[in-house]
Every structure is written in C-alpha cells, then in structure tokens.
Amino acid sequence: SRFDPYGKNKFSTCRICKSSVHQPGSHYCQGCAYKKGICAMCGKKVLDTKNYKQTSV
Template identity: 65%
Template sequence: MVCEKCEKKLSKVIVPDKWKEGASNTTESGGRKINENKLLSKKNRSMDPYGSTKCIICKQQVHQNAKYCHTCAYSKGVCAMCGKQVLDTKLYKQSNV
C-alpha cells in the first residue's frame, strides 16, 4: 500500500516489451547485442534482487526501497515507502496471526 505521491517512484517490472518497434530488448532495434557478456557491460545494474533494506517494525526484508513491509504498512494504515498515514484502521478487527 503506497500513497499517490510514492506510486510514481515504484520501479518498473523487468518484462519483455510487447512491440518489436522501439523495444530495448530486441536485436533488431539495436538495444541488445548478441553474445554480450553481462558482467562486463554492467548497464543499469543498480537493482538489488535480495533487498538490502528492512522493515522498521518487524525487520523483514522489503523491496523497492520501502520503510515498511506490506503486512506492517497495512496494519498501521501507512504508506510503505514514506510512512504517511493513508488509511484509518481504528475500527478494523486485525490480528497478528
């Protein structure tokens, strides 16, 4: 659960582009080289797949540079990335199961 402002900060999902024209992952448009060594090219390698950040409350690993994991963010009613109050959970019946 993220607020509208942080929704723009969410990173893109790595999937192939649908259309061949202008796609960055096809060989026809010049976006990808054949037999390219990925260790040597290191183009846009800022993604950390194992998540180096941890939730403030439960210390569980989180993704996309968030402060709270999904469970803690929903139970507190806050944005997972910035911590802003998004939802009023005062009248919710929640358990820690």
C-alpha cells in the same frame, strides 16, 4: 541484471519487524504497513484503522 536474493542489494529492512522489504525504497514491509494503515514507502497514514480489525494471516 538478475535478482540476487542473497546478494548485497538495495532492499532494506522493515523499521517495525526488521524483515526484508520487497520493494526498493520502502521503509516498511507490506504486512506492517497494512496492519498500521500506513504507506509502505513513506510511512504516511493512509487509512484510519480505528473501526477495523486489521490482521495479516
């Protein structure tokens, strides 16, 4: 089946910024997951961001 960006599909919205996620089954968009250092799928911490300057420009 073809991708329908405006149709009712299985892509949900990000739990942080409420934008649409681009991967089925994800809870967070890639930008928010990168900024927080968490997994986009499950939300588990994968990176300690204490000593990093995390930006998504």
